Amino acid sequence: MKILFVCLGNICRSPLAKAIMVDKIRKKNLTAEVDSAGFEPFHRGDPADRRSVEVAARHGIDLDHHVARLFTARDFDRFDRIYVMDSINYSDVMGMARSGEDEARVDYILNLVDPGKDLHVPDPWYGGREGFENVFKMLDTACERLAEEIDTKNKSQ
Ligand code: 4NP
Numbered sequence: 001m002k003i004l005f006v007c008l009g010n011i012c013r014s015p016l017a018k019a020i021m022v023d024k025i026r027k028k029n030l031t032a033e034v035d036s037a038g039f040e041p042f043h044r045g046d047p048a049d050r051r052s053v054e055v056a057a058r059h060g061i062d063l064d065h066h067v068a069r070l071f072t073a074r075d076f077d078r079f080d081r082i083y084v085m086d087s088i089n090y091s092d093v094m095g096m097a098r099s100g101e102d103e104a105r106v107d108y109i110l111n112l113v114d115p116g117k118d119l120h121v122p123d124p125w126y127g128g129r130e131g132f133e134n135v136f137k138m139l140d141t142a143c144e145r146l147a148e149e150i151d152t153k154n155k156s157q
Contacts, residue, residue: 001150002033004079005109006089010038010068012132013085013121015048017109017139019056019063024147032150035079037071039092044068051124055132059140076102083109083142086120110138112145 003021007014014036021034047053048066056063073096075082082105084090090108097103110119121138124131 001031001081001153002079003035003146004071004075004082005034005036005085006071006082006093007036007038007085007121008088008092008123009040009043009049009125010036010070011043011046011049011066012052012124013135013139014038015063015066015068016052016056016136017083017085017143019048019061019066020136020139020143021146023061024143025150028147028151030147030150031154036066037069037075039071039089041070044070049125051129051132055129055136059136071096073098076105080105082106083112085109086123087118090118109142112142112149113138 005014005017018034018036025032025034046068048063053063071093076097082093084093084106090106093106094103097106108118109121111117121135124135
């Protein structure tokens, strides 16, 4: 399975989601590919936000080599699932969908935990360290569900 995580800046939430998921894929020996992307050109080419790098490191996860990139319509061809953090990202991604097939790949990441509720992973950009810890917990819970799903799928193949 190929999974893309999307946020606004591609420096805080979605790179952290990717790093968490990569860690789970490695530890559980799963077959899956992960990437992340955003919509805010200002941060293109930047590393992950220092606060995301730090919260990842506190949990033993490496987020040192991220390079922020923009979402493109081609991502609909490259990924099976596209998980967004909030309604802004949802509108941004859906606005670039070319078909119902593209749209069907898109969902809120927290629907992995609370299906159909469209809950948001809050933008931690203006918050402090606590905000990032909170975001880490939300993303870790969602990624754990996704890892369990991939594990079940891998075993049935
Ligand atoms: P992210 O956080 O979407 O989780 O990467 C943000 C980072 C930067 C900005 C917005 C959100 N910004 O507007 O610069």
